[in-house]
Amino acid sequence: xxxxxxxxxxxxxxxxxxxxxxxxxxxxxxxxxxxxxxxxxxxxxxxxxxxxxxxxxxxxxxxxxxxxxxxxxxxxxxxxxxxxxxxxxxxxxxxxxxxxxxxxxxxxxxxxxxxxxxxxxxxxxxxxxxxxxxxxxxxxxxxxxxxxxxxxxxxxxxxxxxxxxxxxxxxxxxxxxxxxxxxxxxxxxxxxxxxxxxxxxxxxxxxxxxxxxxxxxxxxxxxxxxxxxxxxxxxxxxxxxxxxxxxxxxxxxxxxxxxxxxxxxxxxxxxxxxxxxxxxxxxxxxxxxxxxxxxxxxxxxxxxxxxxxxxxxxxxxxxxxxxxxxxxxxxxxxxxxxxxxxxxxxxxxxxxxxxxxxxxxxxxxxxxxxxxxxxxxxxxxxxxxxxxxxxxxxxxxxxxxxxxxxxxxxxxxxxxxxxxxxxxxxxxxxxxxxxxxxxxxxxxxxxxxx
Ligand SMILES: Cc1cc2nc3c(=O)[nH]c(=O)nc-3n(C[C@H](O)[C@H](O)[C@H](O)COP(=O)(O)OP(=O)(O)OC[C@H]3O[C@@H](n4cnc5c(N)ncnc54)[C@H](O)[C@@H]3O)c2cc1C
Numbered sequence: 001x002x003x004x005x006x007x008x009x010x011x012x013x014x015x016x017x018x019x020x021x022x023x024x025x026x027x028x029x030x031x032x033x034x035x036x037x038x039x040x041x042x043x044x045x046x047x048x049x050x051x052x053x054x055x056x057x058x059x060x061x062x063x064x065x066x067x068x069x070x071x072x073x074x075x076x077x078x079x080x081x082x083x084x085x086x087x088x089x090x091x092x093x094x095x096x097x098x099x100x101x102x103x104x105x106x107x108x109x110x111x112x113x114x115x116x117x118x119x120x121x122x123x124x125x126x127x128x129x130x131x132x133x134x135x136x137x138x139x140x141x142x143x144x145x146x147x148x149x150x151x152x153x154x155x156x157x158x159x160x161x162x163x164x165x166x167x168x169x170x171x172x173x174x175x176x177x178x179x180x181x182x183x184x185x186x187x188x189x190x191x192x193x194x195x196x197x198x199x200x201x202x203x204x205x206x207x208x209x210x211x212x213x214x215x216x217x218x219x220x221x222x223x224x225x226x227x228x229x230x231x232x233x234x235x236x237x238x239x240x241x242x243x244x245x246x247x248x249x250x251x252x253x254x255x256x257x258x259x260x261x262x263x264x265x266x267x268x269x270x271x272x273x274x275x276x277x278x279x280x281x282x283x284x285x286x287x288x289x290x291x292x293x294x295x296x297x298x299x300x301x302x303x304x305x306x307x308x309x310x311x312x313x314x315x316x317x318x319x320x321x322x323x324x325x326x327x328x329x330x331x332x333x334x335x336x337x338x339x340x341x342x343x344x345x346x347x348x349x350x351x352x353x354x355x356x357x358x359x360x361x362x363x364x365x366x367x368x369x370x371x372x373x374x375x376x377x378x379x380x381x382x383x384x385x386x387x388x389x390x391x392x393x394x395x396x397x398x399x400x401x402x403x404x405x406x407x408x409x410x411x412x413x414x415x416x417x418x419x420x421x422x423x424x425x426x427x428x429x430x431x432x433x434x435x436x437x438x439x440x441x442x443x444x445x446x447x448x449x450x
Contacts, residue, residue, distance in 0.1 A: 023376060024048050028174060028191035030159045032058060033068055035339025035356035036197035037141045041088050042360045043195070044150040046367045051152045051191065052145065055179060058155040060143055062135035068199070073229045073315055073347070074261040074271035075134040076244075079106070079127055081354030084361065089144050093130055096140055100264030101132035104243045111242035113296050115250045131244060133263045137353075156180045159198070161207055162335065163188055168211045170333040193376060195336045195363070197356075202341030205323065213330055215323075222319035223405040225346055226279030229313055230287060232268040232306040240302060247294050248348065249275045251404035256280075257348070258291060258299050270303055273348055276407040282314040320346050320399050326388035331380040338363065342384075343391050345398045355391050362390040 027047040029036045032054030043050045056065040064072055077085075086093050097103055104110060106129050112119040146153050156179050163173040173190040196204045205215035249257040255278040261269045272280035272290050280290045291300040321344045325337050338359035345351045366383040370376055402408045 022046060022048050023192075023371075025192035025376065026051065026190065027193040027195065028053060028189070029195045029197055030174065031067075031196070031198040031339070031341075032056070032138075032142060032145075032153070032155070033197060033199055033339065033356070034138065034141070034353045035199075035341075035359050036195075037138070037145050038085070038088055038357050038360035039195050039197050039338060039363055040145050040151050041148070042364045042367070043193075044148055045364070046371065047193070048150070049152070050148075050150055051154060051189070053157050053159055053174070053176065053189075054153070054155045055158040056155065057180070058142060058146075058153065060139065060146075062133060062139040064135055068134070068138070070315055070347070071134040071138070072231075072313055073134075073227045074259045074269045075137070075353065076259075076261060076350040077130065077137065078350055078354045079129060081357050082130065083127075084354070084357040085141070088357075088360070089141055092140060092144070093128075096130055096132055096136065099132075099136065099140070100266075101130045101136065102243060102262040102264075104129045104131055104262075109243040111245045111298065112248070113246070113298075114248040116254070116295065131262050133269065136264055159196075160186045161203075162194065162211065162332070163190070164211060164332065168213065168332070171335040191334075193334045193336065193379065195338060196341050197337075197339045197359075198341055200317070200321070200340040200344045202337065204325075204335075204337045204341060208332065208335075211332065213332055214328065216328055217324040218321065219324070220319050220321045221399045221402050221408060223275050223346060223402045223408045224277045224316075225318040225348060226274045226277070226314060226316040227271050227318070227347070228280035228282050228287060228290070229269060229271040229315075230308055231263075231310040232270055232303055232308055234262065234266050234268050235306050237305075245299055245302065247296055247299055249273055250295075251275075251401075252406050254295060256290065256294050258294055260299060260302060267309065268303070268306060270299075275348075276405055279314065279316060280312075282312045284308075284312065287312040318346055318348075320344060320395070320402060322395055324388075325384040328381070328384070331384075333378075333380055334376065335380055336363070336383045338383075338387060342387060343395050345394065346402060349398050349401065351394050351398060355394050358390050358394070359387055362386040365390075 023046055025047055026049040027043040028051045029040045030053050032052055040050055040052045056067040145151055158177045158179050159174045160177050161175040162171055164171055171194045173188055174194055175186040176189050177186050178184040196202055208215050243262050245260040247257045249255055255275045257273040259271050263269050274280045281287055323342050325342055339356040343355055366386045370379050
């Protein structure tokens with residue numbers, strides 16, 4: 001674990017371009033999730049110094065941690081995300097496979113039930129998809145980041161706010177709390193560029209407001225999805241014709257679904273899904289009953305002889321949300337926001353990690369452009385617009401699908417941008433914007449049964 005002391009860094013207010021198309025400057029990333037890790041990797045191509053700040057203590061071993069409470073639930077990596085991750089971290093896929101990730105031929109080994117029937121598999125050519133736990137994927141990427149000579153990792157530190165120049169025009173760093181020390185006072189950590197990749201609980205709007213900068217407009221589209229997940233040992237005698245089984249909820253009335261996703265350790269991650277507040281129960285009997293009620297009996301029959309390895313645990317914070325950082329009237333120079341902190345997508349479409357990786361593509365494109373202009377000025381606004389053009393398409397395709405659920409609630413503001421065929425179903429939704437004072441991640445009421 002590459003964990004440095006904050007005193008080892010110096011303030012660096014320059015943003016000159018040095019040979020090798022590097023900015024002689026310090027970039028800091030908030031959050032060690034998929035967006036933060038990939039961002040750090042990109043930033044290391046452009047900055048002489050990169051620091052990754054993560055609130056949780058990070059180990060080299062895959063493990064569930066508080067800062068990513070969704071990680072226990074099935075995480076499918078789409079082919080596009082897998083290709084991008086392999087591009088940034090060469091050898092990642094074979095490394096995961098050698099540590100027990102399961103290779104899946106998407107053309108023949110995924111059983112996909114939707115709209116009342118089995119779907120014909122879509123071939124992705126020669127490509128093999130991988131399935132593993134979210135902690136294992138993240139840990140394999142983290143190890144590469146921790147070993148990168150230009151990247152310093154500070155784990156166990158929580159960003160509590162931004163530091164700026166006197167006029168609040170440019171970010172100059174962050175205020176940090178050492179979570180390992182009780183009653184730790186916030187201290188300053190300097191940086192020229194700060195990338196917020198702190199996930200759906202990001203406090204960026206509050207941080208900007210406290211500086212007198214208008215926060216972004218926020219739109220929420222919610223079809224009220226709940227997940228309940230239980231880990232199983234794959235039965236020795238299992239001879240299924242599939243490796244992954246996905247029963248996707250089918251609008252407008254097929255609210256129930258589930259997935260069996262194979263994982264390292266010969267385990268199955270079994271996640272039950274309910275839309276329209278038809279939440280899967282978190283008690284053992286209720287979990288099985290819900291599985292039995294799915295429109296195909298295959299999932300229930302598969303798990304019945306399997307040995308459970310965990311209790312069922314629920315998660316109900318699944319709304320689509322976009323924060324329009326691309327339309328701010330005023331930007332704080334050097335402050336960028338990406339990943340779930342900007343776009344959170346209903347997980348049933350499995351796009352979040354791919355969107356996070358695409359965010360880093362947008363970052364690379366913006367930084368490349370800045371190197372030709374030989375300045376970091378204007379990076380914040382250019383990046384947020386780039387991000388919107390790269391990830392906005394995913395957002396649009398997701399929320400269009402959400403429209404087929406009668407219960408879906410749309411934020412009024414959505415009318416302003418996308419010409420949906422809207423009707424009387426539109427109703428405004430009050431957003432639960434501000435996270436709780438104590439711990440915005442862990443204390444969230446949508447984390448159920450753990
Ligand atoms: C139930 C569920 C199932 C999902 N299934 C899938 C799926 O199948 N496929 C898929 O692609 N996506 C899926 N997703 C979406 C996916 O989890 C997210 O889109 C993705 O993790 C976003 O990555 P991120 O790096 O932006 O945020 P996160 O992964 O949430 O990471 C944020 C990081 O920031 C850290 N942090 C937070 N605040 C601070 C702070 N103040 N200071 C320092 N560090 C901080 C956190 O500890 C965390 O490590 C699912 C989501 C949910 C809720």
